[in-house]
Amino acid sequence: MKKILIANRGEIALRIMRSAREMGIKTVAVYSEADRNALHVRYADEAICIGPAASSQSYLVIDKIIDACKQSGADAIHPGYGFLSENASFARQVSEAGITLIGPSPEAMEIMGNKLSAKAAALKYNIPMVPGTEQAITDMGExxxxxxxxxxxxxxxxAAGGGGKGMRIVEKASDFEEQMHAAISEATSAFGDGSVFIERxxxxxxxxxxxxxxxxHGNIVHLFERDCSVQRRHQKVIEEAPSSVLSPELRAKMGKCAVDAARSCNYTGAGTVEFILDENLDFFFLEMNTRLQVEHPVTEMITGVDLVKEQIRVARGEVLSFKQEDLSITGHAIEVRVYAEDPKxxxxxxxxxxxTYVTPKGPGVRVDDGFEQGMEIPIYYDPMIAKLITYGKDRTEAIERMLRAIDEYQITGxxxxxxxxxFVLQHQAFVSGNFDTHFVEKYFSLENLENADEQEAFIAALIAAKYIGQQNPEKMEQLTQTTASGWKKNRRG
Known part of the structure; x- marks a missing residue:
């Protein structure tokens, strides 16, 4: 494998290219007209334009990706995440074209791409399931x-869902029929498949x-867990590894179930098995993502394993260079997704x-991004600018470093x-580890964010006043009182 085409853009394309370069492998970028000046295009050894800005006319067009691969003479395609990364038809067509896909088989994608077939596969290994139906429900009475x-x-x-689409919580029986129809309609519109099932x-x-x-060669290992409970609109925003609530015994049980889930579909490459953990610390299978996850860096930080390099080695037919007993957790890592979004x-x-775009630096800080100062944030794609990752000897140090890194990150425009x-990193619920997927609904509001901003400004002003006071002691008391009274006057609540 001497040349890889990366069928993606932005930070993940750059992330893959860097590992490939370290392995002495040439890279090919594909890009839309909107990404002509993107960093991944400049970093690659060669680049090919595959169409207009809209992903439906560029990054999602299978024939264009395969044609670019043939044109460049690349041996393999790495799909990254998103776009075509979990598209079984794409995986099959790549194979039929005589090109290696750095990812699982199309059969594994098909099994795990549908929640019902994924549940059926996992049940063969007695993996715990949330009580509910094991097949699609069509009869309303049933x-x-x-x-x-x-x-x-x-x-x-x-059944074919993701991102919260086609999902409805029903509190009482009188609402069931209406919510059932709504879920089927949304699922049909979003996925072209109206199949739904129910769970507790x-x-x-x-x-x-x-x-x-x-x-x-039949070897499967797990690289421990990530806690992705801080979400908004069913999308992860902060992830960490390891989880603050798993005991070694529970970690081992969940790890075994994850390996069994992968074994149930003859999985190859890097994948993620997702579980929900209830208030009693009982866990249940949720789904499997048949690709590299956005949040993979936190696993890399605590294990020392480069997951992209391992994906490439597996695709080359190599045997895993380590066994389960060779893996261990060292330290703690946190990832904050930085989106071009307005929380207010x-x-x-x-x-x-x-x-302005200046990234943080220093010990234990990693930034995976695809932008630089002066660049435009395109309207056509996901608004994620970067992934900010910090690592520490323990969770406290990882949090402290993240707070410092956020303060150093300069973005204007x-x-x-x-x-x-x-706000999340400083909240007592997060610091204590006592939180769940409802963190945003429970604790976040515009007023809370503004109060946090005001308190931070107040502290900064006091520090400035103290510094000035050291230079001119007689003004110290006056400056401090003025700052405090002004903050109290303007703060909410």
């Missing part, structure tokens, strides 16, 4: 009866996922130019989620 058996509240979920609704869940890695405006995307990230 669905109502089963919902009564499971007990309200229940969750209606789209876990009211205070943690979202725990296990990283797995399998080779083509319901997290709506904020498009514009990065007038657009609104970002950095202030939101800082």
């Amino acid at each position: 669905a109502k009866d089963r919902a009564e058996e499971v007990g309200f509240p229940i969750l209606i979920k789209a 609704y876990v009211s205070s869940p943690r979202h725990i996922e296990i990283q797995v890695l399998g080779d083509t 405006n319901n997290f709506l995307p904020d498009i514009g130019t990065l007038q 657009i609104q970002t989620t950095l202030a939101f990230g800082k």
Whole structure:
């Protein structure tokens, strides 16, 4: 494998290219017209334009990706995450074209790409499931009866779903039929598949996922867990490894179940098995993502394993170079996703130019990004600017470093989620580890964010006043009183 085409853009394309370069492998970038000047295009050994800005006319067009691969003479394609990364048809066409896909087989994608077939595969290994239906529900009467058996509240979920689409929480039986129709309609519109099933609704869940890695020789290991419980609109925003609530015994049980889930579909490459953990620390299989995850860096930080390099080695047919007993957790890592979104405006995307863009540096700080100062944030794609990752000897140090890194991160010209990230990291629920997937609904509000901003400004002003006072002691008391009274006058609540 001497040349790899990366069928993606932005930070993940750069992330893959850097590991490939360290392995002495040439890289090919593909880009849309909107990404002509993107960093991944400049970093690659060669680059090929594959169409207009819209992803439906460029990054999602299978024929264009395969043609670019043939044109460049690349041996393999790495799909990254998103776009075509979990598209079984793409995987099959790549194989038929005589090109190696750095990822699992199309059969594994198909099994795990549908929540019902994924559950069926996992059940073969007696992996714990949330009580509910194991097949799609079509008969309304039967669905109502089963919902009564499971007990309200229940969750209606789209079999082909993701990102919260086709999902409805039903609190009481009288609302069931209406919510069932709504879920089917949304699932049909979003995925072209109206199949839904029902589960008991876990009211205070943690979202725990296990990283797995399998080779083509039947070896599968897990690389421990990530806690992805801080979410907004069912999308992860902060992830950490390891989880603050898993005991070594529970970690081992969940790891074994993750490996079994991967084995149930003959999985190869890097994948993630997702679980929900209830208030009693009972865990249940949720789904499997058949690709590299956005949050993979936190696993790399605590294990010392480069997951992209391992993906490439597996695709080359190599045997995993380590066994389960060789792996261990060292330290703690946290990732904050930095989005071009305005937390004060319901997290709506904020498009514009990065007038200032200076990334944090120093011990234990990693930034995976795809932008530089002066670049435009395009409207056509996901608004994530970067992933900010910090590592420490323990969770406390990782949090402290993240707070320092957020303060050092300078972005102007657009609104970002950095202030939101800082709000979460400083909140007592997060610091204590006592939180679940409802963190944002429970604790976050515009008023809370503004109060946090004001308190931070007050502290900064006091520090400045102290410094000035040291130079001119007689003004110290006056400056401090003025700062404090002004803050009290203007603060909310």
